[in-house]
Amino acid sequence: MNQFLTLLACTGVATASYANNLNYRSPSHNHPGLGVSIHKVNKRNAGAAPYPASQLNFTHGVASGDPYPDSVILWTRCAPMFDDVRSNSTVTGYVPLYNPVPIYGAANDTGPPSTAPICLTYKVSTDRTLATTANSGTVYTSSDTDYTVKVEASGLSPYTQYYYQFSVCGSNNVTSPLGRTKTTPAANDAVTKIALAIFSCSNFPFGFFNAYGNPARKDSVDYVVHLGDYIYEYANGDYGDGSSIGRVSLPDRQIYTLYDYRKRLATYRTDQDLLLSHRQFPWIPVWDDHEVADNTYRDGSSELNNTEASFIQDGGVSVDQRKMNAVRAYFEWMPIRQVDMDDGLRIWRSFSIGSLLDLVILDTRQYDRSITDLYWNTHYINQISNDASRSMMGGRQENWFFNQLISSKQRGATWRVIGSQTVYSRVNLSSTFGNVDPLNFDAWDGYQANRNRTYQTLYENEIGNNIVVSGDSHANWVSDLVWLDHTPYDASSGKGSIGVEFAGSAVSSPSPAGQNISIAAANNASQVLIADNRELQWSELYYRGYFELHISQDSVNASYFGLPTTINRNPNEISLANFTVLNGANALYRNPVPGGGVVENGALKGGETVQTNVTNSTATGLYTISQEEDSVVEDN
Numbered sequence: 001m002n003q004f005l006t007l008l009a010c011t012g013v014a015t016a017s018y019a020n021n022l023n024y025r026s027p028s029h030n031h032p033g034l035g036v037s038i039h040k041v042n043k044r045n046a047g048a049a050p051y052p053a054s055q056l057n058f059t060h061g062v063a064s065g066d067p068y069p070d071s072v073i074l075w076t077r078c079a080p081m082f083d084d085v086r087s088n089s090t091v092t093g094y095v096p097l098y099n100p101v102p103i104y105g106a107a108n109d110t111g112p113p114s115t116a117p118i119c120l121t122y123k124v125s126t127d128r129t130l131a132t133t134a135n136s137g138t139v140y141t142s143s144d145t146d147y148t149v150k151v152e153a154s155g156l157s158p159y160t161q162y163y164y165q166f167s168v169c170g171s172n173n174v175t176s177p178l179g180r181t182k183t184t185p186a187a188n189d190a191v192t193k194i195a196l197a198i199f200s201c202s203n204f205p206f207g208f209f210n211a212y213g214n215p216a217r218k219d220s221v222d223y224v225v226h227l228g229d230y231i232y233e234y235a236n237g238d239y240g241d242g243s244s245i246g247r248v249s250l251p252d253r254q255i256y257t258l259y260d261y262r263k264r265l266a267t268y269r270t271d272q273d274l275l276l277s278h279r280q281f282p283w284i285p286v287w288d289d290h291e292v293a294d295n296t297y298r299d300g301s302s303e304l305n306n307t308e309a310s311f312i313q314d315g316g317v318s319v320d321q322r323k324m325n326a327v328r329a330y331f332e333w334m335p336i337r338q339v340d341m342d343d344g345l346r347i348w349r350s351f352s353i354g355s356l357l358d359l360v361i362l363d364t365r366q367y368d369r370s371i372t373d374l375y376w377n378t379h380y381i382n383q384i385s386n387d388a389s390r391s392m393m394g395g396r397q398e399n400w401f402f403n404q405l406i407s408s409k410q411r412g413a414t415w416r417v418i419g420s421q422t423v424y425s426r427v428n429l430s431s432t433f434g435n436v437d438p439l440n441f442d443a444w445d446g447y448q449a450n451r452n453r454t455y456q457t458l459y460e461n462e463i464g465n466n467i468v469v470s471g472d473s474h475a476n477w478v479s480d481l482v483w484l485d486h487t488p489y490d491a492s493s494g495k496g497s498i499g500v501e502f503a504g505s506a507v508s509s510p511s512p513a514g515q516n517i518s519i520a521a522a523n524n525a526s527q528v529l530i531a532d533n534r535e536l537q538w539s540e541l542y543y544r545g546y547f548e549l550h551i552s553q554d555s556v557n558a559s560y561f562g563l564p565t566t567i568n569r570n571p572n573e574i575s576l577a578n579f580t581v582l583n584g585a586n587a588l589y590r591n592p593v594p595g596g597g598v599v600e601n602g603a604l605k606g607g608e609t610v611q612t613n614v615t616n617s618t619a620t621g622l623y624t625i626s627q628e629e630d631s632v633v634e635d636n
Contacts, residue, residue, distance in 0.1 A: 017119065017138045022152060023145040023332055041144060050116045051080050053171035060269040063278035064181035065335030069158035072183055072282055075335040076166045076176050078118050079147035086259045114143040119169035124153045124162050134162060146262050148332045159185040181282045182222055185354030193552045194353055195221040200471025201229040201506030204249045204268055205242025207566025211507045211546040213273030214573050216280040217618035221548055224281045227471035228288025228421045231268050245567055256315040256322055261329035272569060285334055286347055288421040288472055289365045292326040295442055297369040348397050350404050357415040357551055358408040362401060364421045368394020373441040381441040386448040402457045409463045414553055414583065420470040425479040425501050428532045455483035458498045464586045466499030467556055474512050476540035476560055476602065477503035478579055480587045491534045494587025502558045504547045508566050513541045526603035537594045538577060540602025556581045562601065564615055564626040571619035574626060576600045
């Protein structure tokens with residue numbers, strides 16, 4: 001009887017420890033049966049000897065994300081093997097659509113599932129030595145979740161820096177790296193300043209992710225916002241060849257299965273600067289298209305659609321199954337919350353960061369996007385681009401978005417920062433595409449009614465101080481936000497604008513003007529672009545990099561940084577341009593032109609470009625003159 005009670009007690013502890021791992025939970029509080037059958041996993045593992053601590057590895061560091069005033073998500077992976085679990089059982093059979101948690105299938109296409117849980121403890125503290133405890137717990141993981149662990153550390157204080165670490169249960173020396181994170185201010189806190197690093201488009205074979213590490217070495221921001229294309233789905237050589245620099249994405253093929261997406265994420269997470277950024281800052285990420293496939297929309301992508309021919313030619317997988325595989329792996333590997341417990345595909349969400357700003361993160365790719373430009377239908381998309389039925393995000397998300405903008409103003413937030421995957425402003429590209437189809441119809445230019453409804457919400461409700469941040473294009477753009485052909489706009493003063501868009505270059509993905517383009521040719525193209533677009537104030541096509549937003553009650557300052565080279569790991573960066581938006585101005589500050597009248601590269605409307613190549617080492621703080629001859633991997 002005593003043995004039975006002891007076993008029962010141990011079973012209860014194990015069940016609780018599995019439940020602490022968010023990757024096991026149901027996507028719906030009202031439907032717990034949709035989640036992992038923890039009792040079945042526990043039964044499968046019952047009686048097996050645990051893995052010795054010496055056989056376990058923290059394979060991919062630690063990460064934190066989706067910070068709230070009183071909690072934050074913590075992530076790690078601890079496995080008895082370095083490779084990722086070759087199982088598609090959690091996205092086949094009876095599992096719910098887009099379920100971000102595992103189901104209890106035991107099949108494994110290369111071997112049996114784990115027969116013993118991996119037990120971890122975690123501790124959160126306000127000091128690096130972890131001498132005090134702000135939060136702690138025990139959590140299990142197994143092959144069902146690719147040995148990933150995601151916990152919510154709760155009961156924390158607002159706008160406070162914390163340190164955290166995972167350890168193998170019963171071990172004093174098998175520990176994860178020490179992570180650092182930070183909660184957000186409470187919604188009504190009168191915080192004076194917040195700094196964000198904005199990233200997008202990191203392509204492993206095209207170069208090293210030096211951009212991720214630079215804000216960490218400078219310790220210059222509070223939080224990281226990633227606007228998508230965290231991974232790419234191609235085989236090596238299809239879009240970038242990393243053979244010459246030792247950066248071949250695994251598995252080396254176009255990815256379709258759950259294992260494929262797990263392995264691709266694992267490969268990207270070997271980059272040392274990406275690991276450093278995840279370890280140092282809480283992330284607020286969102287996917288773009290390449291987390292699934294190129295130019296995705298609700299019912300397909302550029303190379304996969306719901307036809308028999310596409311099924312046969314493009315991987316032997318349906319659109320929905322491929323998306324399900326990708327979404328499942330993304331939720332396993334990224335330190336994010338399940339936003340809506342009854343909607344497993346939803347990633348759009350918002351964060352109230354004190355009274356200073358509301359950060360609104362959109363999903364303009366995967367959720368409910370109307371058909372996009374698939375390369376063979378460009379003219380058709382042009383013809384329907386202003387149809388009222390077309391949406392970047394679907395009716396449900398649109399209504400949520402507009403309500404977020406209105407409620408943000410009503411609660412008195414000073415700024416609204418809106419995260420969009422694709423460029424929001426109109427960009428006339430007739431100099432490149434010709435006059436027949438002169439816009440990028442895969443961006444908001446292909447969904448003009450949706451954009452106009454957004455402008456209508458902002459103008460009619462007199463919602464100002466709007467900052468749109470966007471990625472996807474692999475280039476730097478700075479524009480006033482203007483409802484063209486509806487609201488009078490003075491390009492010299494910015495009058496008539498309702499905000500500013502800051503669009504950023506890629507971490508490593510190539511320039512839209514060509515991977516091997518020269519600085520001179522890129523800047524000539526930028527001159528044409530600013531001449532062809534009244535609202536576009538700065539264009540820069542050459543450098544890979546990122547930008548930072550430093551936000552206060554008085555202003556938003558955007559600082560753009562370019563990387564001299566990505567063909568090796570280095571801490572160097574060049575300050576490209578700096579822009580300011582004053583509270584209440586709703587346009588770029590001009591004195592008499594934006595950016596102080598001078599930029600390092602690109603083309604500035606009314607200003608000049610002065611190339612100095614002054615380069616900062618973020619590791620030492622020393623400045624030198626960059627003389628990099630080969631800045632990018634050649635695209636053969």
